[in-house]
Every structure is written in structure tokens, then in C-alpha cells.
Amino acid sequence: xxxxxxxxxxxxxxxxxxxxxxxxxxxxxxxxxxxxxxxxxxxxxxxxxxxxxxxxxxxxxxxxxxxxxxxxxx
Amino acid sequence: xxxxxxxxxxxxxxxxxxxxxxxxxxxxxxxxxxxxxxxxxxxxxxxxxxxxxxxxxxxxxxxxxxxxxxxxxxxxxxxxxxxxxxxxxxxxxxxxxxxxxxxxxxxxxxxxxxxxxxxxxxxxxxxxxxxxxxxxxxxxxxxxxxxxxxxxxxxxxxxxxxxxxxxxxxxxxxxxxxxxxxxxxxxxxxxxxxxxxxxxxxxxxxxxxxxxxxxxxxxxxxxxxxxxxxxxxxxxxxxxxxxxxxxxxxxxxxxxxxxxxxxxxxxxxxxxxxxxxxxxxxxxxxxxxxxxxxxxxxxxxxxxxxxxxxxxxxxxxxxxxxxxxxxxxxxxxxxxxxxxxxxxxxxxxxxxxxxxxxxxxxxxxxxxxxxxxxxxxxxxxxxxxxxxxxxxxxxxxxxxxxxxxxxxx
Numbered sequence: 001x002x003x004x005x006x007x008x009x010x011x012x013x014x015x016x017x018x019x020x021x022x023x024x025x026x027x028x029x030x031x032x033x034x035x036x037x038x039x040x041x042x043x044x045x046x047x048x049x050x051x052x053x054x055x056x057x058x059x060x061x062x063x064x065x066x067x068x069x070x071x072x073x074x
Numbered sequence: 075x076x077x078x079x080x081x082x083x084x085x086x087x088x089x090x091x092x093x094x095x096x097x098x099x100x101x102x103x104x105x106x107x108x109x110x111x112x113x114x115x116x117x118x119x120x121x122x123x124x125x126x127x128x129x130x131x132x133x134x135x136x137x138x139x140x141x142x143x144x145x146x147x148x149x150x151x152x153x154x155x156x157x158x159x160x161x162x163x164x165x166x167x168x169x170x171x172x173x174x175x176x177x178x179x180x181x182x183x184x185x186x187x188x189x190x191x192x193x194x195x196x197x198x199x200x201x202x203x204x205x206x207x208x209x210x211x212x213x214x215x216x217x218x219x220x221x222x223x224x225x226x227x228x229x230x231x232x233x234x235x236x237x238x239x240x241x242x243x244x245x246x247x248x249x250x251x252x253x254x255x256x257x258x259x260x261x262x263x264x265x266x267x268x269x270x271x272x273x274x275x276x277x278x279x280x281x282x283x284x285x286x287x288x289x290x291x292x293x294x295x296x297x298x299x300x301x302x303x304x305x306x307x308x309x310x311x312x313x314x315x316x317x318x319x320x321x322x323x324x325x326x327x328x329x330x331x332x333x334x335x336x337x338x339x340x341x342x343x344x345x346x347x348x349x350x351x352x353x354x355x356x357x358x359x360x361x362x363x364x365x366x367x368x369x370x371x372x373x374x375x376x377x378x379x380x381x382x383x384x385x386x387x388x389x390x391x392x393x394x395x396x397x398x399x400x401x402x403x404x405x406x407x408x409x410x411x412x413x414x415x416x417x418x419x420x421x422x423x424x425x426x427x428x429x430x431x432x433x434x435x436x437x438x439x440x441x442x443x444x445x446x447x448x449x450x451x452x453x454x455x456x457x458x459x460x461x462x463x464x465x466x467x468x469x470x471x472x473x474x475x476x477x478x479x480x481x482x483x
Contacts, residue, residue: 047239048241049239049240049241050189050191050238050239050240050241051240051241051245051249053239054191070238071238072237072238072239
């Protein structure tokens with residue numbers, strides 16, 4: 001198992017949302033979703049299976065004092 | 075061969091072999107879906123062919139071989155490129171793997187179905203389908219949801235296992251204790267649903283569920299004979315199940331431990347439960363929660379008459395349990411024992427301290443109601459019974475609580 005990439009985001013107040021599904025591109029002051037909890041960053045890891053990934057994520061959750069979501073690549 | 079004999083043989087084979095067949099196939103083809111479908115088809119074939127051809131001398135091997143062929147047929151039909159390697163399993167068609175390896179296979183299956191990444195209700199549903207071999211309609215009935223809902227729950231579970239890369243293996247030694255806890259929690263949930271079924275439309279005690287829970291726990295015990303908590307859970311289930319017929323009256327009302335006819339308790343189950351508890355005591359290992367709960371049940375079931383109950387032993391065990399798990403529910407149950415030793419006034423003080431956390435829990439109000447009744451505080455007792463009846467979800471309990479409240483006069 002390996003860490004490949006580690007990214008930390010700036011706060012949601014610095015975000016911009018783009019919606020270009022319609023006729024014209026619409027830009028809006030962020031964030032995408034107003035919520036008390038928000039995405040602070042992400043890691044890309046390489047792990048053989050979910051148990052390995054969960055171990056890594058558990059360590060990350062403890063050290064960074066945050067909840068962590070694990071999701072596989074398609 | 076008579077039709078009845080064959081039907082019995084198939085039922086027995088289903089009980090004994092379902093999990094083995096599913097586990098073996100999952101291992102070979104790396105896919106729970108293929109394994110489940112192939113196993114179901116193999117058993118259907120048995121139902122169709124055994125009356126004419128006779129029951130094979132080794133039903134397990136016959137079923138595994140048949141299921142293996144069905145799985146290969148499906149893979150060929152689907153004709154996916156990556157499954158060509160699964161097709162290579164074609165040449166690997168051994169009749170019967172050594173017992174140890176198959177035990178390992180079934181453990182893999184159980185631990186995967188009970189993986190913590192799956193929601194609890196999902197784990198229960200998946201375990202019942204893949205390990206116990208219950209049909210989707212049977213599981214749906216057990217949990218009072220529509221068949222389509224249960225079917226989707228199981229389908230999504232298998233999809234999540236694939237997509238999230240949940241590994242198909244027995245957990246490593248360091249993970250094992252926590253993961254075993256997870257499995258036991260699933261089985262305990264299943265047993266509880268049978269022991270005190272929720273909902274007004276179902277019978278209050280569902281023996282099919284308790285029997286299934288016990289059967290699965292026996293399987294885990296056979297696969298992990300050294301584990302103390304597995305033994306403890308089995309003992310707890312057996313000692314509880316032993317009292318099943320005494321628990322509900324002919325009129326469908328709950329009969330409390332105090333009022334039960336102890337002559338109707340199942341002596342064989344009690345003896346087995348006591349044996350397991352003694353075995354764990356002799357092991358001299360710090361007991362987990364299931365072992366302690368089993369020991370408490372053992373103390374109760376030792377007494378021929380309720381007046382012979384060794385309440386100080388019960389209290390001592392609850393003190394141990396509280397140290398392990400300071401949950402308010404355990405504190406509540408402990409208070410019932412306190413009432414027997416120190417009187418209802420002391421117990422009520424302890425129970426009232428739990429008001430904030432247990433306000434929505436009907437046994438809290440039922441316990442208060444009984445203590446208040448014993449203290450002669452009729453009006454307060456009535457109010458507490460009303461609250462308990464409002465919150466209770468089980469028909470037998472509701473009937474019992476209503477009777478006690480109406481007896482207050």
C-alpha cells in the first residue's frame with residue numbers, strides 16, 4: 001500500500017461553482033453545497049483491497065483528527 | 075425411494091451443505107453472485123433429479139460438482155473477457171476438498187458477509203442468504219419488508235463488496251477480535267428479532283429465527299472452537315431459547331421470569347448452556363459481554379423456583395458487565411437485581427438516574443412502573459405503565475403491560 005498524492009483544499013468560501021449543462025455557462029459563488037461539514041482535501045492511495053485502505057484511512061483519521069471517506073476508483 | 079424421503083434428504087442437504095457449496099464456489103470463481111445463483115440452481119436440480127435417480131451417496135460432492143458446472147455455464151453464456159481465467163477453473167474440479175480447507179471457506183464467507191463496511195441490516199440479510207441459505211422471500215418475511223426491497227438490499231450488498239474491493243478472506247490475527255465481534259453482533263440481532271419480534275403483525279416469538287441464529291452460532295463455534303465470546307453467545311442463546319415455550323401464555327401475553335412455569339423449560343438446552351458457561355469459567359480468561367450475560371442466565375436457570383435465585387451472584391455478574399460496558403441499559407438491568415437485594419426504593423433511585431438517556435426505551439418505564447407499584451405509589455406506577463405501553467412494539471409485551479397496569483386498580 002502506498003500514498004500517491006496528498007491534497008489539502010482552501011476553505012469553501014474560496015470556491016466557485018460552474019454549471020454549463022444548459023444553454024449558457026453559469027458561475028456562482030461557492031461552495032457547491034452549503035453544509036456544516038465539508039471536504040477538506042483528499043489522498044490518492046494504492047491499496048490491494050478495502051481492508052488495507054481502511055487501515056490507512058483510520059491512521060489518517062486519527063492523525064488529522066477528521067472523518068475520512070474511502071471510495072475506490074472506477 | 076419415497077417422495078417424502080427424498081424431500082427430507084434435500085432439506086437435510088440444504089441445512090448441511092448450502093454454506094459449503096456457496097463458500098467453495100465463491101473461492102473458485104471470486105464472485106458471490108455467481109456462487110449464489112449456481113448453488114440455488116444445483117439445489118433445484120437435486121429436487122428435480124433425486125426422486126428419479128436416488129439420493130447420491132455423497133450429497134455435498136454432488137451438489138458442489140453440479141453447482142460448479144452451472145457456474146461455468148453462466149460464465150460461458152456471459153462470455154466476458156476477464157472471465158476466461160475463471161473458465162480455467164474448468165480443469166480444477168476436485169470432488170471434495172479436505173475438511174479444514176472447507177471450514178476456512180465458510181469462515182471467509184461469514185466474515186465477508188459481516189464486513190463492517192456494510193450496514194448492519196445488510197450484513198444480516200446477506201448472512202441469511204449466503205450462509206444460512208434462506209430464500210429472499212423468507213428473509214423479507216423475517217424482517218417485515220417487501221420482497222423487492224430485500225432483493226435489492228442483497229443485490230446492492232454484493233455490488234458494494236465488488237465495487238469497494240471488500241476482500242474475500244478471514245481477517246488477519248490483529249483484526250480478528252473486532253471482526254468476530256461484528257459477526258456475533260449480527261447473530262445476536264437475528265436471535266433478538268426471533269426472541270422478541272417487533273411489530274404488531276407478527277407473532278411475539280419467532281422460533282424460525284431463533285433456531286437459525288442458534289444454528290449459525292453453532293457453525294461459528296465449530297469453526298472457531300477456542301473463541302470464548304462465540305461460546306458465550308451460544309450459551310446465552312441456548313439458555314434463552316430453553317425458556318421459549320414458557321415465555322408467552324396461551325392468550326399471547328408475555329410471562330415474566332418470575333411467573334414462568336419452570337417445569338416447561340427445556341432441560342437439554344439448559345444443560346448444554348450450563349456446560350458452556352462452566353467451560354468458559356474453567357478457561358480462566360477475562361470474560362467478554364456474551365460470556366457474562368450467559369453466566370447471568372445460568373444463575374437464573376439454576377434455580378428450580380424463582381425464590382431460590384441467587385441474586386447476589388446476579389448482581390456480582392452485572393457489576394462485572396458494567397465495568398466492560400457502562401451502557402445505561404445494563405445499568406437498568408442491574409437495578410432490577412439491586413431491587414431484590416436492597417429493596418425497591420434503592421433500585422428506583424438508581425433507575426431514575428437513567429431518565430435522560432432511557433426516556434424512549436420502554437423497559438425503562440416498565441421497570442419504573444414495577445418498582446413504583448411495589449412502593450405503593452399507584453398513580454405514578456400507572457403513568458409509567460402508560461408510557462411503557464405507548465413505546466412497546468411487541469404484542470406479548472403490550473398485553474402483559476396492559477394487564478399489570480389494569481391490576482393497579
